[in-house]
Amino acid sequence: MPRPVRHILGLSGGKDSTALAIYMRDRVPEIEYFFCDTGAELPETYEYLSKLEVYLGKEVVRLSSDRTFDHWLKIYRGTLPSPSMRWCTKVMKIDPLEKWIGSDKAVSYVGLRADEASRKGYASLKKNILSVFPFIEDGLELHDIEAILIESGIGKPSYYDWRSRSGCYFCFYQRxxxxxxxxxxxxxxxxxxxxxxxxxxxxxxxxxxxxxxxxxxxxxxxxxxxxxxxxxxxxxxxxxxxxxxxxxxxxxxxxxxxxx
Known part of the structure; x- marks a missing residue:
């Protein structure tokens, strides 16, 4: 008997993916939440994920590479990841995710908003993974996402006091x-x-x-x-x-x- 289609939602530790997890919790009860842990996340991110797990009543599965960032940095001969060479994303996020899903058919829920529909998020080249965008489909924009976080009591991560996005502490996209x-x-x-x-x-x-x-x-x-x-x-x-x-x-x- 074939396995049922899996429903998955990736969390970044940021406001959009968190709001989507809250939004989808009762709409798709069987959804699996995951977080690609590079081992270089901010302490606030881990605290925020733990807080969210309590609200969701479900574990957020931590996915990680079999090797550390230091290992991969040596493989790439000390070449830091950059906008033109984002090897960190591939080896520490995409590869662990696709390994976790394997050959299972999966629907991946992505937190792009309606007011940023032109952005490109991760879409797997694997034919067994279908990406969907509930916020875009339902017309939810930034003010809607902020309302979801406030009404749930989760709020925004504390690092938003000084940082505009989630990600590794050394992310090269930082201002x-x-x-x-x-x-x-x-x-x-x-x-x-x-x-x-x-x-x-x-x-x-x-x-x-x-x-x-x-x-x-x-x-x-x-x-x-x-x-x-x-x-x-x-x-x-x-x-x-x-x-x-x-x-x-x-x-x-x-x-x-x-x-x-």
Whole structure:
């Protein structure tokens, strides 16, 4: 007898996927929730997922690569992941997910909103996985998602106080101002990010090419400019403009493929 179709929903630790989990809880009771854990998540993300599990009354399955980020960094000879080479997404998120699903037929619920329908989230090339977009189908936008979180009592993750999206603490899509936020809120993780950038511990495999997390400068250089970055960030928010010089990586569109 063939196995029944599985219904799965990937959580990123961010507001959209969390709101979708709440939205779908009673609509599809058999749904399976999963989280692709890179081992480089913010502490706030793990706390938020634990809080959500209580609300859902169901475990969020943690998926992870058989190897650590450090292992894969050595495989890629010290080349940090970047917008043009997102090896972290493939080996630490997509591969574990597709291994978990195997050959089972599955419907994957994705939290893209109606007001961002032009974005591209992860869609598997495997024919047994069908992606659906309930928020787009039902016309739910940002204000609807925020209402879902407030009404449920879950609220937003605490890292939204200084960061605009979920993801690894060293995510290369972070705004420069958010790197400053990482330094202020998690100085140990910022220091670890600097070590990766300086290839400490990877001298035996690293190439001589300099790879930076943030476009155009090292994290040490970025931190030395913290006052000017914060000032530009305040100007941007007050004028509702994107600061091209300091936030050229920083639209609200983080790596959507990372948010499985």
């Amino acid at each position: 420069k101002s958010e790197w400053i936020g990482l330094h202020d809120n998690h100085p140990d993780l910022f220091a670890k990010s600097v070590e990766y950038e300086q290839k400490k511990g990877f001298e035996d495999t690293a190439s001589e090419t300099q790879y930076n997390w943030s476009q155009g400068e090292t994290l040490s250089e970025l931190l030395a400019r913290r006052n000017s970055i914060r000032e530009r960030n305040r100007e941007r928010h007050s004028a509702h403009l994107i600061d091209i010089l300091d936030d050229n990586q920083g639209s609200d569109d983080f790596c959507s493929a990372c948010h499985l």
